[in-house]
Amino acid sequence: MDWFGSAITAVLGTLLLSGVASRPLQLDFSVSRRLAAGAVAFGAAVPIMEAITPAAVTAILAPFPVLWYVLLGGMLATLLAMVLLVLAEVLVPSGSLPGPVALVRSLPGRRSRARRFAAITRILLRRGLAAYVFTRQRPDLATPEGRTRLARSVRAALEDAGVSFVKLGQILATRPDLLPPEFVDELTHLQSRARPVPWSAVETVIRTELGADPATVFSRIDPEPLATASIAQVHTATLLDGGDVVLKVQRPGIAPVVADDMEILSRLARRLERRASWAARLGVVALVEGFAASLREELDFRVERRNLAAIDPGPAAVVRTPAVYAQHSTARLLVLERIHGRPVTEAPPRLRPRFAHALLEALLTQIMVGGRFHADPHPGNILYTDTPDGAGQLVWLDLGSVGVLDAGLRASLVRLLVAVDGGDASDVRDVLLEIADAPDTLDERRLGRDLGRFVARFTASGGGTDPAVFVDLVRILADHGVTAPPELAAVFRAIGTLDGTLTALDPGFDLVTEARRYATTRLTAGTDPDDLRRRLTTEAVLLLPMLRRLPHRVDRIVGALEAGTLTVRVDPRAGHLARPAAGVVGQLVTSALAAATGLMAALLLTAPTGPEVGPGLALNGLLGYLLLMVAAVLGLRALVRSYRS
Template sequence: MDQAAAVLLFVPFIVGTVLVFAVVIRRLLGVRVGWMRTLLAAVLALLTTAPILAGLAPDDPATMSGGEAFLLAATSVVVAALLAMAALVILEVLLPTGSLPGPVEMWRGTRRRVARACRYSTIVRIVLRHGLGRFLRGRPGSGPSSAAARRRLARSLRAALDEAGVTFVKLGQLLSTRGELLPAEFVEELTALQDQAAPVPWDDVAGVLAAELGRPVEEAFAEIDREPMAAASVAQVHAARLPDGTPVVVKVQRPGIAVIVERDLDILLRLAGTLEDRTSWGRSFGARRLALGFAEALREELDFTIERDNLQTMAAAMDATPDRGVRVPAPYVSLSSERVLVMDRLPGTPLGAAEPKLARLGDERRDAIAANLLDSMLDQILVHGTFHVDLHPGNLLVADDGALGMLDLGSVGRLDAVTRSAIGQLLAAVGRGDSVAASDALLSLVDHPEAVDERELQRAVGLLIVRYATPGSTAGVAAVGAMLRTFTSHGLGVPAPVAAVFRAFATLEGTLGLLRPGFDLVERARVAGARRIAEALAPERLRGTVEDELAALLPMLRGLPRRIDRIGEAVEHGRLRLNVRLFADEQDRLLVTGLLHRALLTIIGATCGVMAVLLLGSGNGPRISTGVALFPLLGYGLLIVAVVLVLRVLVVIFRRD
């Protein structure tokens, strides 16, 4: 009973002592450190207190007075705490807090790593099977030197992406629109990638519908076709009727596709980071930035509420210009969710199969339909700031009277007012043949380094205008590719929203060519842009524009006299001061912080080295045990610290990134 009572008292004493050590260590360090490693340091302090006390105590403890014993015990506790703090600092250097996950995160992470490893092995086998493994080694080498070799490589890449699944198919489709990044052979091959898949069995589709709608499918729809109208890798579409007889289409996400896409996106982002770190072409390609933009767009496509909102926004924009004859299906908000989208069923035939219908309308009507579609796209880009980025023939319906219906707004482009204004200025400058104004508009659209040869850029843009924007030119969307290559050659980066505009026009050219063979996209866009500028400068609209500008300037103009008076008063009384914020730029702060850290490491390392030499030359000092003395132990410890710190400084100095 006495032993049990002793144990019951001893355990809380030990736990309390460890907690006191942990609190003291955290307070003395003054830095937030993880509680788990703090408790481990406290346990170390508790375990080392007794050996330190035994080493410092004389051979006959009975000769000590009570005060001496108390001081000796206090010294032992302080030394043990210092050793625990040193161990904690070393652990923070080697494994900073947060670098190791907790038990739950470690278990989940292990499961993710196993699944990722299986998927990695599958992707590696696909890459090797199609002869692409050599491009992941990171060593410089000569690429394909002829058009035929590039074609073979592009064909292998397309086959590998197609075999890898939905995420990589969509990545290939995105790359096919980036003519500034890939040679023409790759763009042509990747354009052939089709996002198609085998239909999901009806029972699985019905399960998704019932879970998302919260009721049986028969209650939500009077009739629904079990055979899909179309089946893609992300979703499939079924024709249906509401209880009141309204014809609708139901877009249902494939079960489990979100998990597959997230797993592949995780792998893709890791691969992009590896390629950018280890390969020169990955860095010039901007692999990590491109992968992040692609992941964001694909996640938006998986959330059907975003497409629902896009449909509502686009429908409001289309209602402002009903004469264009372009519309989008209206969504049914109460029946839509993240995985189900119910919308109006627009009449018409997909453009790819609508040639007989268009032939009956005649060339003049077809030309007007194509022009209206181009004007609608310009309205979306220049006026509303929300536009369809992938208007390929499969996403356009043609009604019997020539009216057009736009489908699949899961991923749209969005432009702020400044970007829309710069695009309008670019179109106006191209229409006038003004290369100086066009280059200025381009510089406001793209990301550019501090030093840009503007004169050379003006010459390049002037050549592009003469070659592609003069009347009678039939280059078409090749002008877009030439402009993007001009960006790359001058070190200009294309932001994702601006790249989406070029992608939209690149896709639109083929669509307009089916609506009206021979339709000149560049010339019509130039004329339409000039017409819009002329309309904006018309007397009836110019007055409104001037009034809007004055309304924006009025608050500033009202406050200007008061501010001038304050400045004059400050000058008169000698109170005018100029404040300059040093190191306001983050890069400057990082540079100075890095230099200070290196200087401090050098000083601390040198100090530790000097202290180590003094201790090693001062004899043995008190003995911790029979064979271990205190001064040599501390001296060698400080010598190790000095060597480590000096080596850390040297490796930073001599390293070449």
């Protein structure tokens, strides 16, 4: 039964070490890590101890074998287990790998992502882009011709990779502040190729989302799609009460593909940010995370349903949105009123100038007042419908992707347009620096001069009809290292897209001039006496509690000044730097103590003399070994905390 006793001892020793080893490090480790470290440390402690222990120590402790194993063996095993935990944390940080249960559950998804990653890698190899992702080679970025060739390869690769990558490219095409002009021009031609989904698969999705036979809701569904897209497919249908509707049905299996693509994109972004300075400067990881959040919203049709309810369509007599049948709509099925109409560019010529003004007013109102705006107002997303009075009406379609602006950014946009219209470069610079993120090394004087030249060109030409002037503004910011927020890029993209629609309606329509006039009207609207009175009343109500406390606080300050007892206390632990600062200070103190203790141990171990506590063992040596272990514990604690921070 010796093997049984040895097994019990090993199990108990492993459990004891797994519970004790992590305590000196003052950090939590997973149970599996602690058990593995305890088992290895227990198995290796005894032979290591026998190999390194001096004969003098063995002679002293020979009458006390239990003390021998508990004291020296326990200390050595604990230290070894701590070393193993620290090495595991350095090589494989906690949280970087899933636990055993999570690993088993994630195997199907991992296989799917591996296949998808292999397919994307083949696309990169076929298009000659693998070197840019997996190595540091950048041979084609130095010349315009090289960038043009590379941009064509990128566009082709994105189209080959599918819906997620095509949509990413379409978003990047709206960011001239991030990409060279050659890439922006090429990516604007991206098109997603979507084949129709068989009716049987579409019917299965409809049945699943309704939770019942479609015949209980619809008297007829046309199996031929009215339109196909990369994420959804549209079919016409008739409700049991005779109402005409359209069904926007999510393509079967698209959600897992998008999820895999987002995981792969995140990994590629992290790799690029580590390997390329330009990727780190542009923040590609944050860009991909924002894109992933936007795409996940687009996959949830409930978001589009809320957008339809929340967005301001514009002048009620001219522009509206389709009605939503919320009782039949779900995350993958959207039931909308069917609009019998034609593209807006086919509206009667006599109505087109009126529609152009109404559309611009609608979009600018959405941007500067409501804060939610149609992000893709191309002619296919705006329908013209006849009305009995002959005035006609426009209908916004496809509100799955909308831009969102907070109140501060909306107000800044109004001030920006007014500042550009006024021709004051310093005002333009001040507003832009409120909106964008500027580096610490920004040369504001040089930025002001560049903006002055921009404003001079803008005002000299009377504004022109080309909204690309806003793109030029964003590029000036990029040249100075100023990063425009994505919301601002979305606004300029929407305005640029609408400009094509307005030009098709009314070739003489001047979008920029009308936008400047609208912004000036919005800014001066707040000077109405009634509006000012309401705003002042609101501000007074909010300030009243503070004003009532102010005299008492002023009296206390004056009293303290008279008595000479006024003091100012600054708590270095407070504020947003509290935890990082405390962590850094703690690591510095721990590292200093480890170094000092280790130095003391080395001095004691090298001391030639000292009182003997046994044959061949001096007190200096014993204290030196103990201090050496303390130094090791402190050093390991500082090391593992540096990798956890």
